[in-house]
Amino acid sequence: MRTALAMLGVAVSAAMLLDMVMLSSGMQVSFRALLTRQGFEVRLTPKGTLPFDTEARIARAASAESVLLAMPAVQAVSPVLGTTLHVVGDDGSAAAVFTLGIRPAIQGDYELLRGLDADAADRMVVNATFLARTGVAVGDTIVVAAGYDAQLRSWTARRRVLVSGEGRFHYLATGQAAAALPLSTVQFMVADAGTAPSDEVSLLMVKTQPGVDAEALRAGIERELPRVTAIATADAVKSVEQRLSYFRQLALILGTVSLAIGFLLVSTLMTVSVQERVGEMAVMRALGVSRPHIAQQVMLEGLVLSVVGAVGGLGLGLVTATYLNNILRAFPGLPAAIDFFVFEPRAAYQSLGMLVVTAVLAGAFPAWRAGSLPIATTLRSEAVS
Incomplete structure (x- = not known):
């Protein structure tokens, strides 16, 4: 049950991270695609x-x-x-x-x-x-x-x-x-x-x-x-980027928060797991299992937990992004073809990569602690308890 809840938390964190990555570049991509429809690169207006x-x-x-x-x-x-x-x-x-x-x-x-x-x-x-x-x-x-x-x-x-x-x-x-x-x-x-x-x-x-x-x-x-003003698409996109800097800052802050939440979830779960299995790990060490092997096992557990949660979170993130996009597109004055959240494979790979790195870092301390347990002291304390 505890593992399932942790995976759900990682999934929510992954969904939030994906949405923020999509938001940080979505409007820029959408606006550029809007302006370059049919290949029109320059627009002329009255001076x-x-x-x-x-x-x-x-x-x-x-x-x-x-x-x-x-x-x-x-x-x-x-x-x-x-x-x-x-x-x-x-x-x-x-x-x-x-x-x-x-x-x-x-x-x-x-x-x-x-x-x-x-x-x-x-x-x-x-x-x-x-x-x-x-x-x-x-x-x-x-x-x-x-x-x-x-x-x-x-x-x-x-x-x-x-x-x-x-x-x-x-x-x-x-x-x-x-x-x-x-x-x-x-x-x-x-x-x-x-x-x-x-x-x-x-x-x-x-x-x-x-x-x-x-x-x-x-x-x-x-x-x-x-007597006219000529506007190039690149200039228009640059102007929009300056006006939308708030959204990028918001996406950066919320994305960082989601990574921090994922880090704490994985780190806490793996620390508790190691604490509950110190006796088992001490016996494995006494039987000749090396410290790196035990540390590697703990790291892999944290990594699997994060990857499984992240994969589920990517699907949740797409559903959430679609819902939020429909709400934001209803704001008055915005072009009907503008999207706030634009899915790109790069965004999914980037989110998954950041979560994997976070999982490795989150499992580092529990893995080090599991690999550095003293055999005799740990077995004695487990026998007494």
């Missing part, structure tokens, strides 16, 4: 802003796109226009939805889950939140509008579109209703609403040629297009 951080837009987008495509290091450009449209019901009600104007052939903003892509002027891809809030189903035709005139109580731009597919939008917050239409459709609607010229975008995503230095390309873009 001094972040993507969709303000209402500012890049003017003369077609000209900027031509400049980019003329660069040998650029493989493709994906323009994106973000705005708010309204879904107008038959009763005149209107539900706001954040809408992206994209080019379906080359975009990295969403992943199509079912249905047809927005590859025609009257086709719209929406997310699950949009479907749940509006009661619309894939295949329905709806009316979207922009530019509400309060005096006339009418919309200056209306369009009937087909909800052709459902997608998972990577960069938008969890729980945010979202839709995507062809870029030209959104630009025309925004222009008709009188809110912006039709040749504006919120963001330009640049796909680089293989082997291109993204930082050098970023600097070159800012020289050619001084």
Whole structure:
């Protein structure tokens, strides 16, 4: 019973350690994967802003796109226009939805889950939140509008579109209703609403040629297009790492605590075990068993205890990480595709390796004590007791 409880304690310690190792690098790995989807290494925003951080837009987008495509290091450009449209019901009600104007052939903003892509002027891809809030189903035709005139109580731009597919939008917050239409459709609607010229975008995503230095390309873009800010993926990841340093510090502290708990559990159990078997070990020594052999036996017992507990703990850690990840992903303002805990085989090997080293250290003192017991004195005290 005591051994089973100790193994359970080691398993909990291993699970906690694995979770902390996954947390320490999970968001960095997840954020990097998010930014490099479809190979977009550089993003262009209006000068001094972040993507969709303000209402500012890049003017003369077609000209900027031509400049980019003329660069040998650029493989493709994906323009994106973000705005708010309204879904107008038959009763005149209107539900706001954040809408992206994209080019379906080359975009990295969403992943199509079912249905047809927005590859025609009257086709719209929406997310699950949009479907749940509006009661619309894939295949329905709806009316979207922009530019509400309060005096006339009418919309200056209306369009009937087909909800052709459902997608998972990577960069938008969890729980945010979202839709995507062809870029030209959104630009025309925004222009008709009188809110912006039709040749504006919120963001330009640049796909680089293989082997291109993204930082050098970023600097070159800012020289050619001084009215934009070019953000390389490496810079964005570095900025996120600085902001997430708290999570790494927390993971380091809790990981150290879990190792300390595992050390104390194994060390205590093996010390008590040696204390209860001193007579047996003294008899073995009297029969000619060497000190190193006895010490090795104790070390192996502690190692087996730790490894068995750790293997069970790895499975427990994965279950716990999945549960915690779902809770943390529900925080408002976070992209829906961000994961806090990302499993990598390296993390499992690293956790198991640290636990094995801890087990060896924890069994060192009990093993030394078992191997250094004086034969005569120990047998005499055992006989008297």
